[in-house]
Amino acid sequence: MTTIATPDAAKADAAIRVRNVSHHFGEEGEARHVRALLDTSLDVERGELLCLIGPSGCGKSTLLNVMGGLFEPTTGTVTVGDKPVRGPMPHDIAFIFQENALFPWNTIFENIMLGMTFQGVPKSEREDRARRALEAVGLDEFADHYPSQLSGGMRQRAALARALSLETSILLMDEPFGALDEQTRMVLGEDLSVLLSRSKKTIVFVTHSLGEAVFLADRVAVFSARPGTIKEVIEIDEPHPRKPEFMTSAKFHTLRDRLYELLHDEIRKSMSQSAKPKRAYEDAVAKGEA
Numbered sequence: 001m002t003t004i005a006t007p008d009a010a011k012a013d014a015a016i017r018v019r020n021v022s023h024h025f026g027e028e029g030e031a032r033h034v035r036a037l038l039d040t041s042l043d044v045e046r047g048e049l050l051c052l053i054g055p056s057g058c059g060k061s062t063l064l065n066v067m068g069g070l071f072e073p074t075t076g077t078v079t080v081g082d083k084p085v086r087g088p089m090p091h092d093i094a095f096i097f098q099e100n101a102l103f104p105w106n107t108i109f110e111n112i113m114l115g116m117t118f119q120g121v122p123k124s125e126r127e128d129r130a131r132r133a134l135e136a137v138g139l140d141e142f143a144d145h146y147p148s149q150l151s152g153g154m155r156q157r158a159a160l161a162r163a164l165s166l167e168t169s170i171l172l173m174d175e176p177f178g179a180l181d182e183q184t185r186m187v188l189g190e191d192l193s194v195l196l197s198r199s200k201k202t203i204v205f206v207t208h209s210l211g212e213a214v215f216l217a218d219r220v221a222v223f224s225a226r227p228g229t230i231k232e233v234i235e236i237d238e239p240h241p242r243k244p245e246f247m248t249s250a251k252f253h254t255l256r257d258r259l260y261e262l263l264h265d266e267i268r269k270s271m272s273q274s275a276k277p278k279r280a281y282e283d284a285v286a287k288g289e290a
């Protein structure tokens with residue numbers, strides 16, 4: 001059930017290969033220098049949904065941005081198919097973030113059309129693709145609404161439709177449902193699982209929710225505290241589309257408990273890291289040095 005993310009276990013046809021990636025922000029010696037990622041290697045297999053989970057600040061978003069070419073890693077390499085990643089790859093990779101970043105002054109339909117214009121989709125194809133994407137997420141009746149006229153869940157569906165219309169083989173999703181209430185997240189999770197069973201998309205999905213990770217993922221990569229690296233990869237052997245009953249099954253709870261165990265120590269470590277500067281300050285105050 002459990003596999004470690006070693007490159008040796010790599011499959012020849014991985015969609016994304018991350019090899020020995022480290023990433024620092026700022027220069028060594030500067031106060032703002034942060035070692036965000038440390039010697040991380042991981043393969044994302046074609047057609048799988050891989051969840052990244054780990055303590056806040058451990059480098060999940062950094063890894064996602066490195067995978068998508070938005071950050072150049074300090075050391076190490078990323079390849080998508082057989083292409084080295086050296087910058088954004090809008091024809092292969094689409095992003096969805098927690099804040100959906102829809103243009104408020106454009107309708108949902110216009111937002112989707114704009115995404116395709118930026119990507120260079122021929123004009124003759126855009127309208128068809130936009131309609132298909134809206135249908136896929138169940139928003140076809142809301143094409144002419146503005147983002148402010150939709151609920152938070154519907155706005156995230158619209159962001160998903162915009163990403164789907166780009167017809168990339170890879171979707172990178174950074175806490176896409178993080179700002180939504182639990183019930184809406186559950187329904188969107190079920191929809192995403194249906195989408196995955198119909199499409200051959202490869203999805204990397206960052207979440208803080210253990211339940212969401214188990215419900216959605218084919219594999220869950222668990223991060224250590226910062227500087228983050230992958231501690232373990234758990235396989236969730238359950239076909240898509242996942243049914244709501246899966247969430248109440250003994251198998252689901254066993255997997256969720258395993259994730260909790262793996263994460264618990266890392267979260268403690270990351271909390272003691274963030275408490276250090278405060279303690280040092282308090283000690284200095286006690287000694288009359290601050």
Ligand SMILES: Nc1ncnc2c1ncn2[C@@H]1O[C@H](COP(=O)(O)OP(=O)(O)OP(=O)(O)O)[C@@H](O)[C@H]1O
Nearest residue numbers: 025026034036055056057058059060061062063226
């Ligand atoms: N643009 C940046 N400039 C400087 N430091 C950054 C930048 N982005 C991230 N960091 C730092 O790198 C570390 C990892 O950040 P990252 O955003 O990858 O964490 P995360 O795991 O996504 O956290 P969260 O779960 O809170 O979203 C953090 O300490 C953060 O402060």
Ligand SMILES: [Mg+2]
Nearest residue numbers: 060061062174
């Ligand atoms: Mg993040």
